[in-house]
Amino acid sequence: MDPRRNMATNPEKSAEKPVVPDVKLVRRAQRGDMVSFEELLLRHRDKIYARAFSMMRNEEEAVDLSQEAWVKGWQRLKQFQGDSSFVTWMTRIVINLCLDQLRKQKRQRAESIELMEEESGGVERQMPTVTINPTAGLERKELRARIDKALGQLSYEHRTVLILHEFEDLEYKEIAKRMECSIGTVMSRLFYARRKMANLMAGYKREEMS
Amino acid sequence: MSGSLFYSRSFRALLLVALLASAAIGAGASELKLEAKLIWGTNDEKSPRKEHVPVDDATAARLRKVFKWKNYFICNTKTRVIPSRGSNQFKLSDDCTVEITELEGPRVELKVIGKGVPVHKSIKELRKGDWFVYCGDDKNESAWFVIIKDLDEK
Amino acid sequence: MNQEFELKLQAWVDGELPKREVSRLATEIERNPDAQALLAELKMTRGFLAGNEPEVVLPESREFYWSKIQREIERLERTPVEEPSIPWYLAVRRLLAPLSGLALVAFLSVLSINLFYQPDDPTRQLVETENLSEHVGSISYRSQSENMFVVYLYAKESESGDAEVDPEGAPVNDLFLQ
Numbered sequence: 323m324d325p326r327r328n329m330a331t332n333p334e335k336s337a338e339k340p341v342v343p344d345v346k347l348v349r350r351a352q353r354g355d356m357v358s359f360e361e362l363l364l365r366h367r368d369k370i371y372a373r374a375f376s377m378m379r380n381e382e383e384a385v386d387l388s389q390e391a392w393v394k395g396w397q398r399l400k401q402f403q404g405d406s407s408f409v410t411w412m413t414r415i416v417i418n419l420c421l422d423q424l425r426k427q428k429r430q431r432a433e434s435i436e437l438m439e440e441e442s443g444g445v446e447r448q449m450p451t452v453t454i455n456p457t458a459g460l461e462r463k464e465l466r467a468r469i470d471k472a473l474g475q476l477s478y479e480h481r482t483v484l485i486l487h488e489f490e491d492l493e494y495k496e497i498a499k500r501m502e503c504s505i506g507t508v509m510s511r512l513f514y515a516r517r518k519m520a521n522l523m524a525g526y527k528r529e530e531m532s
Numbered sequence: 533m534s535g536s537l538f539y540s541r542s543f544r545a546l547l548l549v550a551l552l553a554s555a556a557i558g559a560g561a562s563e564l565k566l567e568a569k570l571i572w573g574t575n576d577e578k579s580p581r582k583e584h585v586p587v588d589d590a591t592a593a594r595l596r597k598v599f600k601w602k603n604y605f606i607c608n609t610k611t612r613v614i615p616s617r618g619s620n621q622f623k624l625s626d627d628c629t630v631e632i633t634e635l636e637g638p639r640v641e642l643k644v645i646g647k648g649v650p651v652h653k654s655i656k657e658l659r660k661g662d663w664f665v666y667c668g669d670d671k672n673e674s675a676w677f678v679i680i681k682d683l684d685e686k
Numbered sequence: 687m688n689q690e691f692e693l694k695l696q697a698w699v700d701g702e703l704p705k706r707e708v709s710r711l712a713t714e715i716e717r718n719p720d721a722q723a724l725l726a727e728l729k730m731t732r733g734f735l736a737g738n739e740p741e742v743v744l745p746e747s748r749e750f751y752w753s754k755i756q757r758e759i760e761r762l763e764r765t766p767v768e769e770p771s772i773p774w775y776l777a778v779r780r781l782l783a784p785l786s787g788l789a790l791v792a793f794l795s796v797l798s799i800n801l802f803y804q805p806d807d808p809t810r811q812l813v814e815t816e817n818l819s820e821h822v823g824s825i826s827y828r829s830q831s832e833n834m835f836v837v838y839l840y841a842k843e844s845e846s847g848d849a850e851v852d853p854e855g856a857p858v859n860d861l862f863l864q
Contacts (some may be wrong), residue, residue, distance in 0.1 A: 356756070356759075360752055360756075363748075363751075363752060363755070364748060364752075367744050367748070367751065368741075368742070368743055368744050371742065371743075371744040372739070372740075372741065372742040375742045376739065376740065376742070381745055385744070385745070385746060385751075388744075389751065389754055389755050389758070392755045393755055393758045393759055393762070396755075397762070398760050428695075451720070451723045451724055451727050452727050452730070453723060453726070453727070453728050455734070457734040462738065465734065466737055466738050466739070466741060467740070467741045469734070469735065469738055469740055470740035471737075473740070484735075485739075487700070488732070488735045488739075489735075489737070489739045492701070493702065494697075494702055504820070508691065509693045509697065510689070510697060512696065513693060513696050515691060516696070516728060516731045516732075517731075519726070519731055519735070520727050520730070520731045520770075523734070541825045590794065594832055594834075597829075597831070597832055598829050598832055598834060598836070643818075644839070648818060650818040650819070651817075651818055651819045651822050651823055651839065652815070652816070652817055652818055652819075652822060652837065652839055653815070653816045653818055654813060654814065654815045654816070654826075654837055655813065655814040655815075656813045656814075656835060661833055662833045662834070663832070663833065663834045663835070664834075664835050665834055665835065665837070666836075666837050666839060667836060667837070667838055667839070668838065668839040668840060669840065686770075
């Protein structure tokens with residue numbers, strides 16, 4: 323008997339394996355099932371890596387930090403209570419690792435006078451107000467590419483506060499706690515970052531038109 | 533008997549080596565001789581204060597390479613010895629004091645105190661020939677500078 | 687418009703402005719075209735960022751990426767070997783001989799560090815800075831060509847645009863020269 327015929331008349335056997343929800347995989351992994359943990363990684367590795375890359379802007383560092391986040395995730399899995407989704411919980415871990423690394427790098431770096439870049443002292447007030455939406459008519463892929471380019475032109479402080487607010491939906495207070503600065507500093511950095519983004523995007527639009 | 537003699541000799545050897553080690557460590561953590569200068573930077577040809585003296589040419593050249601002002605005047609100079617793992621203060625004006633603490637290795641902590649209120653703190657290595665500079669804007673588009681340098685000959 | 691007003695506009699856009707300030711701000715915006723333009727820009731920026739985080743794909747194969755993580759987890763999970771406990775007097779005796787050797791090594795190490803210390807180590811550019819006052823900001827710079835490390839201190843401006851007065855002292859920009 324042709325097994326394919328059997329399959330054709332027996333749809334249940336030909337159906338795809340149902341997707342196990344994250345919640346179940348987490349519970350299995352909490353009991354020590356590494357295969358389930360690997361499945362969680364397979365599903366969410368890009369998202370965790372993307373968060374690390376958006377903050378660090380360096381592929382190698384982002385890979386290392388995201389791997390460190392997964393290792394920490396495994397070690398702390400029993401502490402995961404399910405108050406948020408698993409991917410949100412993992413994202414918080416990688417964000418904290420990136421912030422630690424950025425703080426370490428900041429302590430080792432001072433702006434070079436020879437390569438000095440103006441990024442404080444009211445510079446944002448000198449930027450003209452953007453009145454026409456520079457993203458109108460853009461395909462999503464192109465819009466994301468331009469946003470990525472603009473993010474790369476911000477300093478790490480401004481980029482971090484923008485990412486945490488706009489993409490992680492954290493409130494000012496939470497951002498201030500994570501970045502170890504005052505709420506006032508968060509607000510002024512976010513303001514500068516937004517104004518700079520608007521002006522950069524307007525600049526790209528002008529380049530496109532000319 | 534022979535056991536206690538062994539321990540006694542070991543202990544004396546240990547004490548001798550420990551004393552030698554601590555002497556070597558103590559020699560490494562020596563005191564620092566630092567100079568702090570309060571300087572006023574301006575594009576005016578002269579300072580309104582008679583006691584202000586123009587900086588020497590080499591200092592002026594170095595400052596001009598980094599900062600935008602044309603002329604620099606010394607308002608005050610203080611030299612102090614910072615004891616090993618200790619602190620000392622440089623009172624440069626009635627409102628400005630810099631406190632320096634010697635930390636582990638060649639690192640120092642520099643604290644700026646304005647009118648009795650701590651304003652800023654930095655931790656840095658200082659070596660011969662380096663300048664650590666605090667600066668800020670002053671009236672009429674001029675600026676103030678506090679330059680700290682290591683005077684140690686060795 | 688001063689910075690405080692601009693930040694309030696932003697807080698309003700983000701839903702973080704205290705309720706008691708909302709109606710007053712709305713009244714001020716109504717009679718200020720610049721504020722209206724800035725508000726529109728802030729809302730527009732929020733709008734084009736929302737849901738448009740750049741997508742990035744992990745640049746390593748799943749197997750390779752996972753294998754490194756798995757190895758690290760397994761390394762960390764290997765339990766340390768416990769040493770059997772011994773009476774304290776025997777532990778002290780065991781320490782005496784190597785301790786004297788350690789002290790000798792320490793002495794020789796300190797001597798060698800003092801003799802061979804390299805002054806041009808790039809890690810000597812490390813610095814930590816900290817603002818101790820809310821009214822003062824700082825920016826750090828270094829000039830490699832002049833062997834100079836600079837900390838620029840500036841007063842954070844108040845609503846009136848004047849230099850902010852430290853409640854415990856004088857305006858920051860008058861702090862050092864009389």
